[in-house]
Each structure stands twice: as structure tokens, then as C-alpha cells.
Amino acid sequence: MSAIQSERREGGVERLEGPVPPPAASRRRGVKIRGGYIPYVLILPAIVVLLAVMAYPLVRVILLSFQNVNSYLRLAVPGLDRWIGFDGFSRVFSDAQFWQVVERSFLFTVEVVALSIGLGLAFALVLNRVSPWAKIFVVTVLMFVWAIPALVTGTVFRWLFAGVGGVIDYICYLFGGSGMKNHDWFADPTEGLYVVVAACVVWGALPFLVLGLNAAMTQVPKELVEASKVDGANPWQSFRHVVLPIIRPFLLLCTSLSFIWDFQVFTQIWALRQNSPEPGYWTVGVYLYEQGFTSSHYSNSSVISIAMILLMLVVLVAYIRQVVKIGGQS
Amino acid sequence: MDVGFTTARATPDRLPAAQPRRGNGRRPGQSRAMTGLWNTVAVVFGLVMAFPIYWMILTTVKSNHDLLAQNPTFWPTHFDFSSYSTVFNDPDFLNSMRNTAIITVGSVLAGLVVGFLAAVAVARFRFRGRNPFIVAILIVQMVPLLSIAIPLYIVLNKAGLYDQYLGVIVAYLVFTIPYVVWTLRSFIVNIPVELDEAAMVDGCTRWGAFFRIILPLSLPGLVTTGVYAWIQAWNEFILANTLLSSNDKRTSMVWLSFYSSSPTHGADYGSQMAGALLVSLPVIILFVVFQRKVASGLTAGAVKG
Numbered sequence: 001m002s003a004i005q006s007e008r009r010e011g012g013v014e015r016l017e018g019p020v021p022p023p024a025a026s027r028r029r030g031v032k033i034r035g036g037y038i039p040y041v042l043i044l045p046a047i048v049v050l051l052a053v054m055a056y057p058l059v060r061v062i063l064l065s066f067q068n069v070n071s072y073l074r075l076a077v078p079g080l081d082r083w084i085g086f087d088g089f090s091r092v093f094s095d096a097q098f099w100q101v102v103e104r105s106f107l108f109t110v111e112v113v114a115l116s117i118g119l120g121l122a123f124a125l126v127l128n129r130v131s132p133w134a135k136i137f138v139v140t141v142l143m144f145v146w147a148i149p150a151l152v153t154g155t156v157f158r159w160l161f162a163g164v165g166g167v168i169d170y171i172c173y174l175f176g177g178s179g180m181k182n183h184d185w186f187a188d189p190t191e192g193l194y195v196v197v198a199a200c201v202v203w204g205a206l207p208f209l210v211l212g213l214n215a216a217m218t219q220v221p222k223e224l225v226e227a228s229k230v231d232g233a234n235p236w237q238s239f240r241h242v243v244l245p246i247i248r249p250f251l252l253l254c255t256s257l258s259f260i261w262d263f264q265v266f267t268q269i270w271a272l273r274q275n276s277p278e279p280g281y282w283t284v285g286v287y288l289y290e291q292g293f294t295s296s297h298y299s300n301s302s303v304i305s306i307a308m309i310l311l312m313l314v315v316l317v318a319y320i321r322q323v324v325k326i327g328g329q330s
Numbered sequence: 331m332d333v334g335f336t337t338a339r340a341t342p343d344r345l346p347a348a349q350p351r352r353g354n355g356r357r358p359g360q361s362r363a364m365t366g367l368w369n370t371v372a373v374v375f376g377l378v379m380a381f382p383i384y385w386m387i388l389t390t391v392k393s394n395h396d397l398l399a400q401n402p403t404f405w406p407t408h409f410d411f412s413s414y415s416t417v418f419n420d421p422d423f424l425n426s427m428r429n430t431a432i433i434t435v436g437s438v439l440a441g442l443v444v445g446f447l448a449a450v451a452v453a454r455f456r457f458r459g460r461n462p463f464i465v466a467i468l469i470v471q472m473v474p475l476l477s478i479a480i481p482l483y484i485v486l487n488k489a490g491l492y493d494q495y496l497g498v499i500v501a502y503l504v505f506t507i508p509y510v511v512w513t514l515r516s517f518i519v520n521i522p523v524e525l526d527e528a529a530m531v532d533g534c535t536r537w538g539a540f541f542r543i544i545l546p547l548s549l550p551g552l553v554t555t556g557v558y559a560w561i562q563a564w565n566e567f568i569l570a571n572t573l574l575s576s577n578d579k580r581t582s583m584v585w586l587s588f589y590s591s592s593p594t595h596g597a598d599y600g601s602q603m604a605g606a607l608l609v610s611l612p613v614i615i616l617f618v619v620f621q622r623k624v625a626s627g628l629t630a631g632a633v634k635g
Contacts, residue, residue, distance in 0.1 A: 038536060042451035043463060045444045046507055053504045054470050057481035064481065075484065123375055129368040138376040145379050147617040149565035151583045152606040155590050156386045159599045167385055167402045203382065264474040267567045274591035285476050292480045293572060305477035312474075320468050 064302035065089065072296045092303040097279070098287070102311065104193070105263055105283040111194060112262045116202045117255055120209030125239070127214045139211065146207035154271025157200040161185040186273070189280020193269075197281070200268045205261070209254055216250040217243060249326055256319040263312055284308045389603040390414065397600050413600035417608060425578055426585035427609070432495055433570070433581060434563040437502035441559050442552060444503065445510025450540055452511065453518035454526075471508040478504070479572045486573060493575045501569050506559040513558070517551030518544060557620045561613050582609040 065088055067081050074080045092098055127135055148156075161168050163184035172180035186192040220243050228238040244251075266285035269277050277286050288308065292301030309316075389397070393410035396403055417423055451457070452464060482501055483492065491497030525547070526539040534542060570581040580588070586609050589595055590602045 036457075039451035039455035039457040039460070042447045042455075046448035046511065047463075049444060049500070049503050049507060050466070050470055052485070053482065053501055054473065054478065057478040057485060058473070060481035060484060061477060123372070126368055126372050126375070129365065130372045131365060131369055134369040134372045134376075138372050138379075141376045141380045143617055143621065144383055144614065147561075147610065147614040148383065149567075149583060149610050149613065151565070151567045151587060152386075152610045153382075155586065155602060155606045156382050158590075159389065159603060160382060160385060162599070164597075165397065165399075165402060165599070170402050203379070206379065260472060264476055266476055270567075271587060271590070274596060275587055276591070285474070288476060289479075289568075298480055298484075301480055305474075305480075308474065309477055316469075316472050319472065320465070323468060324465065 061302045061305050064299050065306055067299050069298045070296070070300060075296070075298055088299050088303050092300055092307070097282075098304070098307075101282050101284055101287045102307075105285075105311075108193060108198065108265070108283055109259060109262045112198050112201050112205075112265075113255060113258045115198065116205040116209055116258055116262075117251075119202065120206055120213050120254070121251075123206070123210045124213035124217055127210065128217055142207035142211055145203065148204070150204060150267040151271050153200055153204050154268040157196060157203075157268075158272045158274070161196045163187075189278055192272075193281055193283075197265070197269055197272060200272065201262060201265055204268070205258060209258070212250065212254060213247065216247040220246045249322065252322055253319065253326075256315050256322065259315045260312060260319065263315075264308065284311070386603045386607055389599055390607055392600060394600065413604040414608075416595075416598070416601040417604045420589065420605075422577060422580065422585055423582075423589075423605065423608075426580050426582040429495070429574075429579055430564060430581040430583070430609075431612075433498050433502065434560055436495065436499040437506055437563045438556055438559045440499060441503055441506025441510050442556055445507050445555070446514060446545070446548070446552065448507070448511045449514035449518055450544060453515045454523070454544075467508045467511050470504065471512070475505070475568050479568060482569070483572055492573065493579060495579070498570060498573050498581075501573055502563050502566065505562060505566075509559060509562070510555045513555045514548060514551050517548045517554075521547045553620070557616060560616060564613050565610075585609070 066083055066085060068084045068088065069075055069081055123138075127138060130138075160166060163169070163182055163186070166185075168185070169180050169183050172183070185196050224242050225238050228242045233241065263283075264285045265283055266289065269281050269283065269286050273281055277290075282290065284304065285308070288301045288304040291297045291304060388404075388406065390413050391409045391411060392403075392406045393408060393412070396406055396410075448463075452460060486492045486494075486497040486501070489497070491500065521544055525543050526536075529539045529543050530536065565583065566581075567583045567587070571584050571587065574580055574584065586602075586605050589605055595601055
């Protein structure tokens with residue numbers, strides 16, 4: 001997430017350095033000769049910490065997935081652990097619920113990513129056309145929305161969509177949905193997940209997308225857009241052939257980031273369902289939490305973790321490659 | 331999260347320049363009508379986005395009578411702040427805010443120190459393993475926290491840090507360090523190497539140059555990254571929920587999740603919303619206060635580079 005902004009800034013800087021390579025290069029080399037061991041000392045603390053809190057736990061996840069640590073007792077008394085090879089994997093993968101959860105996660109992710117990117121692009125474009133006061137108003141609102149923690153968002157949306165006293169029911173009723181009073185949005189998990197949770201996640205994601213995409217669009221030279229108009233392009237054509245190619249790298253980053261975030265959605269569902277989501281609300285993140293912490297099936301949960309990372313891998317790799325490509329010209 | 335935040339702050343500067351070019355004389359009437367239309371669309375969008383926040387705040391000042399009314403009202407019949415006193419009367423509330431503050435400050439400071447050192451290495455030196463290190467940082471940033479929650483729990487349990495502030499602080503370094511390294515790197519790259527060299531010519535050691543030249547000059551970067559890291563740590567829920575168990579150690583987010591699902595307050599939306607507002611207030615204030623400062627720090631850094 002942080003990557004993009006620094007990358008974009010630095011991209012400019014590195015390119016500035018480009019035209020004058022000889023002095024820069026020699027200076028760098030001088031630095032390197034003087035402090036052969038210094039950089040290693042500098043990154044040592046970071047490496048130690050990341051090994052402890054990231055690398056070791058990841059290794060542990062992999063080990064756990066080949067063991068049978070499926071109760072708290074086994075965790076407490078390691079002597080009872082057994083290596084069971086791929087049995088754990090086959091057990092989880094032969095469970096129909098796992099595949100339901102995976103399918104649900106993908107559908108949910110596709111829906112939310114499409115909605116949030118579509119709306120984000122649309123309102124980023126709108127922001128380019130409004131008067132300054134309107135833009136300041138929208139940007140201010142978005143900043144506040146951004147500041148709201150995910151857990152709070154979930155709690156607030158549970159109240160908005162509450163079956164008794166919920167304002168969304170009342171607004172639907174005011175606009176003519178007479179049967180909508182005291183409608184329980186959560187009774188049917190399909191409706192709860194694809195409407196309420198999706199609305200909650202999209203609401204939380206829009207500030208970043210609208211403001212980020214709008215900032216990317218301000219980098220499009222006005223002259224290009226105007227030239228395309230002079231050449232007879234309609235607004236859609238000038239967006240499609242002038243604006244889109246320029247914001248494309250950032251748009252790709254946004255899309256893959258959204259995918260990564262939405263696929264592992266957990267906190268909002270957790271808050272919306274008051275800490276105990278029904279099985280119909282289980283996406284991969286919730287499922288692995290339920291397996292791991294609620295039922296103490298640590299090995300099963302590790303298998304699900306690995307499956308989740310593998311399912312995200314294509315997008316993850318694409319994202320990292322994109323970041324490295326944009327920023328890695330250094 | 332953080333990305334657009336920065337880019338967003340850049341937008342107000344561009345506003346005046348971006349606006350007047352449009353509708354440059356050609357068909358002024360129509361373009362004014364179009365601007366009016368777009369303004370309406372934007373305002374409606376802003377109102378829809380603002381509505382949940384408005385509703386949260388409104389709920390906190392409604393009386394019980396209003397909250398239980400048949401039809402919700404869009405303005406309270408009278409202002410009633412008893413929801414706030416309900417929250418403050420909860421013995422765990424202030425305690426959880428304090429816990430969050432301790433954990434957040436600890437992880438931000440530790441993340442800044444460790445991250446600054448690594449950022450200097452990455453920005454100033456070419457060394458074997460530099461690129462793998464950068465890629466590793468990027469990968470670490472993308473690993474889902476949920477997937478390492480269980481092994482982290484096991485590791486901390488073994489180290490005796492389960493249900494300890496220190497355990498959570500160390501666990502939070504998993505997202506603060508990559509973030510700080512990645513962002514500070516671009517600030518430090520912008521500081522001319524000549525400054526280091528001048529200091530060293532004047533008798534400073536290389537380490538002295540880090541602390542006397544690079545550290546003060548990257549202060550705006552430290553503030554920016556510190557603020558973002560603060561927000562992430564303050565809002566974090568998953569790890570706090572899994573790595574702390576006792577009542578008096580819970581962070582405010584965990585407190586909110588328990589409070590709003592407890593039998594006594596599960597349907598008491600007035601106090602739930604008051605609690606929700608109060609736990610997000612520090613972050614909201616931070617956004618408001620630092621928006622300008624961090625923006626000026628960023629632009630200053632960019633210009634100097």
C-alpha cells in the first residue's frame with residue numbers, strides 16, 4: 001500500500017538522476033567502498049525482527065499444515081504431534097464447505113473490486129469537473145471516511161442496516177418500499193454478504209480509490225485531452241485513449257491491491273455479525289479464523305492459510321512486479 | 331490505505347490550476363450547466379458517503395426515547411448525552427484506550443528506529459542483497475496478517491509474550507517496519523549525498539553523519555511515516571484480538587467488538603455508536619491535524635530533491 005506513493009515520488013527522483021550518471025555513480029561507488037559492513041549493520045535489526053515475526057511464523061504455518069495439531073491439547077503438549085504428510089491437505093480439500101467458502105470469497109471479491117474500482121473511477125472523473133468548493137467538500141468527507149477504522153465501519157453498518165430501528169429500512173420505506181420496514185438484511189447470508197458487507201467494504205475503500213485515481217488523473221496533461229477533443233474525440237474516446245493509458249499503472253496497482261484486501265476481508269464481517277458470523281458469511285479469512293481460533297483446529301487452519309496465499313498468489317506476484325517495475329528503475 | 335492519502339493531499343494544491351482551464355470560453359452556457367450538473371452529482375456522492383458518519387454521531391446524542399421510536403428521526407428531538415456516560419461508566423473502556431495508546435506508541439517508535447536504520451542502508455548504499463532485501467520487504471507487506479496469526483500466537487506463547495503488551499508491539503512491527511523502510515527510503519534518497527560528505531570532511535564519522543545530517547533532514551518523512559504507522563497500529567484488530575486474552579489488556583478495538591456483542595449492550599446502539607466514535611477519535615484528530623503539516627513536509631522534500 002505504502003509502496004505506490006513512495007515509488008511514484010522516487011520514480012521521478014531517480015529519473016532526474018538519470019541524465020547525470022557519471023558523478024552520481026562514482027559517488028555511490030565511493031560510499032560503498034568506505035562502508036563495506038555498514039549497510040549490513042543497518043539492516044540487521046530489521047532482518048532479525050522480520051525473521052522472528054514473519055519468516056519463522058510462515059515456516060511454522062507450513063510445518064503445522066503437515067501435522068495433526070487439531071486440538072489445544074496437542075498444541076500444549078508437543079509430544080503428541082504427529083507428521084501426517086498431505087493427509088491434512090486432503091482432509092481440508094475434500095470438505096465441501098472449503099470449496100463453498102472459496103467460491104463465496106471469489107464471488108464477493110469480484111463484486112466488491114468491480115464496484116469499488118468502477119465507482120472510484122467514476123467519481124474521480126466527476127471530481128475533475130466540479131467547482132473548487134464542491135471538490136473541497138467531497139475531499140473533506142472522504143478524508144473523514146478514510147479515518148474510520150474497519151471495525152467501527154462494521155459496527156456502524158450493522159446499526160444502519162439493523163432490522164429494528166435501522167435507518168436503511170426506513171429510507172427504503174420512505175422511497176416506497178412499504179414491505180421494507182423491519183426488514184432483516186442479515187437473515188439471508190447471501191443478501192447480508194453481497195449487499196451489506198459489500199456496501200460496508202466499498203464505502204471504506206472508496207476514499208483511497210477516488211482520491212488516488214483523481215490524483216493520478218491530474219497528472220494527465222490538459223493539452224492532450226484538449227487535443228483529442230479538437231481531433232473530434234467524444235468524452236468516452238478521450239478517456240479511453242488518452243486518460244486511461246496514463247493512469248493505467250496506478251489503476252492496475254489499485255485493482256490488485258483491492259483484490260488482495262477484499263479477498264482476505266475479515267474485520268468488517270466480524271463486526272457486522274457481532275463476533276460470531278454464521279457459516280453463510282464465511283469467506284476464506286473468516287473460515288480460517290473459525291477453524292483456527294474458535295475450534296482450535298490449528299493444522300486445518302494452516303492448510304487454509306496456505307491455500308489462501310496460493311489463491312492470491314497470481315495477483316500478489318503481479319502487484320509486486322508492478323511495484324518493482326514502477327519504482328525499481330533505480 | 332496510505333497511498334491515496336498522500337496523493338490526496340496533493341490535490342488541493344492543484345485545484346486552482348486544474349479548474350479554470352475547463353470551459354475555456356467555448357459554449358460558456360452549456361459548460362456552466364454541465365459544471366452545475368457535476369457539482370450536484372459530487373455533492374450527492376459526498377452526502378451519501380458522509381451519511382454513515384452523520385448517523386453514527388447523531389445516534390450518540392439521541393435519547394433512548396428517540397432510539398426506540400417507531401420511525402428513526404433524522405434530527406434528535408432533544409440532545410441527550412447519556413450514551414457517552416454509559417460508555418465512560420464501563421470500567422474497561424478507558425483502560426482499553428490506554429492499552430491501545432501504549433501498544434501504538436511502542437510499535438510506532440520501535441518501527442521508526444529499526445525502519446530508519448534499514449532505510450538509510452537501502453537509500454545510501456549499494457550492497458549485495460540490497461534488491462532481495464527490498465523485494466522481501468514488499469512481500470512481507472503483502473502477507474495476510476490472518477495467515478500468520480496462529481503461528482505468531484504459538485511463537486509468542488513459547489516466548490512468554492502471549493497476552494503481553496510487548497508481544498503485540500513486536501507483532502505489529504510486521505507491518506510497521508516494511509512500511510517505514512519503504513517510505514523513508516524515498517525521503518532519504520532525496521537528501522543530497524554531498525551533505526553527508528561535507529559533514530565527513532568536517533570531521534564527522536559516517537555514523538555521525540547518519541544521526542547529524544540524515545536524521546534531522548528526514549524528520550518530515552519520520553513524521554509522515556509515524557502518523558501512518560500510528561493509524562495502522564491504532565486500527566489493527568486481528569492480531570490484537572488473537573494475541574491478547576485478559577480483560578484488562580484489550581485494545582480499544584477489541585473492547586468495542588466485545589462491548590457491541592455483549593448481552594447488555596448488544597442492542598444499545600446509542601452507547602455502541604458513542605464507543606465507536608470515541609475509539610476512532612484519536613485517528614480522526616490525527617488525520618485532521620496532520621493533513622497540512624504532512625503535506626508541506628512532503629512537498630518540501632520533493633522540491634529539495
